[in-house]
Amino acid sequence: MIGENTFLDNQVHMAHNVKIGKNCMIAGQVGFAGSTTIGNNVSIGGQAGVSGHLTIGNNVKINSFSHLENCKIENNVQVGPYARIRPGTILKSGSRVGNFVEVKKSKVGKNTKINHLSYIGDAIIGKNVNIGAGTITCNYDGKKKNKTKILDGAF
Numbered sequence: 001m002i003g004e005n006t007f008l009d010n011q012v013h014m015a016h017n018v019k020i021g022k023n024c025m026i027a028g029q030v031g032f033a034g035s036t037t038i039g040n041n042v043s044i045g046g047q048a049g050v051s052g053h054l055t056i057g058n059n060v061k062i063n064s065f066s067h068l069e070n071c072k073i074e075n076n077v078q079v080g081p082y083a084r085i086r087p088g089t090i091l092k093s094g095s096r097v098g099n100f101v102e103v104k105k106s107k108v109g110k111n112t113k114i115n116h117l118s119y120i121g122d123a124i125i126g127k128n129v130n131i132g133a134g135t136i137t138c139n140y141d142g143k144k145k146n147k148t149k150i151l152d153g154a155f
Contacts, residue, residue: 001089006130008061010094010148011028011029011030012026012028012030012031013031014031014141015026017035017036018035018036018037019036019037021038021039021040021041021042021058022040023040024031024038024040024041026044027033027044027045027046027047027048027125028046028047030044030047030048030049030050031046031048031050031051031129031154032050032051033049033051033052034050034051034053034054034070035049035052035053035054036050036053036054036055036056037054037055037056037146038109039056039058039059039060040058040059040143041059041060041073042058042059042060042061042062043060044062045061045062045063045064045065045066045078045080045081046064048063048066048067048068048080049066049068051067051068051069051070052087053070054068054069054070054071055072055073056073057073057074057075057076057077057093058075058076059075060073060076060077060078061077061078061079062080062081063078063079063080063082063083063099064081064082064096065080065081065083066079066081066082066083066084066085067083067084067085068084068085069085069087070085070086070087070088071085071087071088071089071090074087074091074092074095075093076081076093077091077092077093077095077096078095078097078111079091079097080147081099082100082124083098083100083101083103083136084101084103085096085100085102085103086102087104088103088104088105088106089103089104089105089107089108090097090107092107092109092110092112092127093110094110095108095109095110095111095114096112096113096114096115097114098113098114098115098119099116100116100117100118101114101115101117101120102118102119102120102139103119103120103121104119104120104121105121105122105127105153106120106121106124107125107139108125109125109126109128109152111128112125112126112128112129112130112131113129113131114131114135115130115131115133116133116135117133118131118132118133118134119137120135120137121139121148122137122139122146122147122148122150123137123139123147123148124142124147124149124150124151125150126150126151126154127152127153128152129151129152129153129154129155130154130155131150140154
């Protein structure tokens with residue numbers, strides 16, 4: 001670990017190969033497993049889970065009860081609460097993944113918002129997109145998975 005950081009509880013479980021930048025705040029009952037690199041000015045809420053190979057950029061807020069695994073979170077991103085970011089996901093700068101949202105193996109473009117109650121799987125979402133509540137990307141045709149593509153500026 002590097003920098004001056006705040007741990008709000010002594011119940012933070014951390015693997016030996018976790019790197020944390022400066023001015024980060026980590027709440028209680030957070031677990032880190034695998035190789036994780038966290039940028040500067042990152043806030044991680046209570047009972048969040050971080051596992052696998054993960055990169056979190058600067059000025060990121062991971063809200064409570066969110067779980068992230070084998071993904072990349074760029075700068076100025078907000079996640080959760082109660083979000084699940086699954087392997088192969090990239091959240092581009094300025095994106096927002098809200099409460100009860102699950103994202104799997106998808107690229108979420110810059111400044112795109114998926115605010116609540118949605119599942120985005122195997123998708124490419126453009127920049128400045130607003131995904132409405134209850135959206136599900138269904139891309140399995142019974143034989144193979146297909147990529148869902150949502151273009152820039154879609155609402």
